[in-house]
Amino acid sequence: MLSGTFSARAYSFFDTLVWIACLNLLWIAFTLLGFGVLGAGPATAAAHIAVRKRAGGDAAPLLTGFAAGYFRNFGKANALSLPVMAVVAALVLNWNYFSGGHGVFPQLMAVGLFVAAVFLAGAVCYVFPMYARYELPLPQYLLMSSRFAVRHLAGTVILLFVSAAVVYASRCLPGLIPFFSIGAWLYLTGWLCDRFFTANDQAIAAAEPAGHPRLQAASPA
Template sequence: MLSGTFSARAYSFFDTLVWVAGLNLMWIAFTVLGLGVFGAGPATAAAQIAVRKRSGGDAAPLLRGFASAYFRNFFRANILSLPVLAVAAALVLNWNYFSRSGGLFAQFMAAAIFVAAIFLAGAACYVFPMYARYELSLPQYLLMSSRFAVRHLAGTVILLFVSAAVVYASTALPGLIPFFSIGAWLFLTGWLCDRFFAANDDSVAAAAESAGRSAFQGASTA
């Protein structure tokens, strides 16, 4: 029994590892296909859709599902990702400028930009997992991901920690990047976000049910 359980867990682990490596390869290939900037958003959307399906037990072939989601969401995902990339680029440029300047004001601005960058990173972790789960207007994805990042600080800290760990591992072992780093980050953040969203949906549903029950009791009493 123990041997069988261990074998099943080992198989599941290595199967997931191979799937993550495939996801990594798909993301890089389709990002290059979209000339980098215009491919990163659709590739990330396709990856998070694939992660959510796998988390739900869907064993559909990765390549076919990824390619279908990539082309189906190409324009919407670009409209969603390009503003985020533009803000990120602006923060990096401004931080480089102020951090190299002397004076108290410049250092204060550099610190403020650094804090803003951390907030953007936390909110950005939610954007495409939210896109994969919910049907919203494009502005709402940006607004709701920002609100979720603030209201669920514990989850945001976990996502930032995972992101930092992946960056650190990739810096220490650059050979991980073409095989696992991006796929591992997409898989872990997508899986975690899906759990966070599910817990939030359950909480909202329970609160709505409680409010409805209270209103019914109040009406009955009246």
């Protein structure tokens, strides 16, 4: 019995590793297909849709599901990701400018920009998992992700820790990047967000009166 249980867990572990590696390669390939900037958003959306399916026990083929999610969400995912990329670029450029300055004001600005970047990183961790789960107007994803990040600080800290750990491991072992780093980050953050959203939905359902409107779950197609 113990041997069978161990074998099953070992098989599940290595099956997940292979799935993450395939997800990593697909994200890179489809991001390049969209020339980087226009491919990253749809690839991330497709990845989180695939992660949500797997978290729900759906064993659908990864390649066909990823490709379908990529092309079906190409426009909406870019409308969601491009503003985020623009804000990230603005934060980086301004931080580089002020961090090299002398005096109190530039250093205060650099600290403020760093804090804003941490908050943005926490909110961004929720954006595409939320997109994969809920049907919302596009601007609402950014707003709701920011609110969720603030209201569920423990979960946000966990997501930031996972993100920092993946970045640290990738810097120490750059060979992980083309095979595991991106896929591992997408899988871990997507799986965690799915759990956080489920717990939040259950808490709201238990607290609210019958018939009260809630976020509408999206079909993970």
